[in-house]
Amino acid sequence: MPELGSFEDQERKLERYRALDREEEMPTQAEDLLHYLKGEFQKGVPLRVTTRRSDAVGRALAEREVSRLEVLSALQQLPYRQRRVVELLYIESVPSDEVADRLGISERTVYSDRADALGLMANVIYEWES
Numbered sequence: 213m214p215e216l217g218s219f220e221d222q223e224r225k226l227e228r229y230r231a232l233d234r235e236e237e238m239p240t241q242a243e244d245l246l247h248y249l250k251g252e253f254q255k256g257v258p259l260r261v262t263t264r265r266s267d268a269v270g271r272a273l274a275e276r277e278v279s280r281l282e283v284l285s286a287l288q289q290l291p292y293r294q295r296r297v298v299e300l301l302y303i304e305s306v307p308s309d310e311v312a313d314r315l316g317i318s319e320r321t322v323y324s325d326r327a328d329a330l331g332l333m334a335n336v337i338y339e340w341e342s
Contacts, residue, residue, distance in 0.1 A: 241334035242327070248283075249302040249330075259283060261338060278337055286336040287329075294329035297322055 224247060239247070248259045259278040287295055296315060300306040301322075312319045 241338045242330040245283075245330050245334050245337065249298070253280065253283065253302065254305075256280065259337070282337060283333070286333040289336060290329050290332055293317070294325045294332070297325040298329045298333075301326060 244261075245259070252259065258280065259282075261278055287298055290298070293315060297311060300311045300314065301308065306314070308319055308322050312322050315322070317325075
């Protein structure tokens with residue numbers, strides 16, 4: 213059984229719920245996925261997707277768990293270079309300058325590919341919300 217996330221992970225989740233209650237702006241799906249890849253993914257904890265959805269009574273919270281396999285499946289759907297950037301940064305924990313050297317691209321391209329990859333992965337993972 214995967215261990216619970218760190219105190220910082222739990223605090224981030226609590227702040228997310230507070231933002232929902234205050235109807236403040238939530239992190240984007242890509243930002244949420246980025247935080248997950250940086251921490252909980254490495255620990256084997258599933259991604260908890262939370263959103264505010266309308267129902268017959270009014271607004272309510274909806275939540276589901278996304279397995280690591282779903283996240284890896286979304287990763288496999290990316291173009292090769294974007295996939296390698298994410299794999300090197302978050303699975304192999306390689307610094308961005310070394311990722312650039314390994315792939316023969318600039319560090320700016322690493323960040324651009326990372327942003328594009330996270331957006332595409334979030335579209336696949338959060339598809340159920342639409």
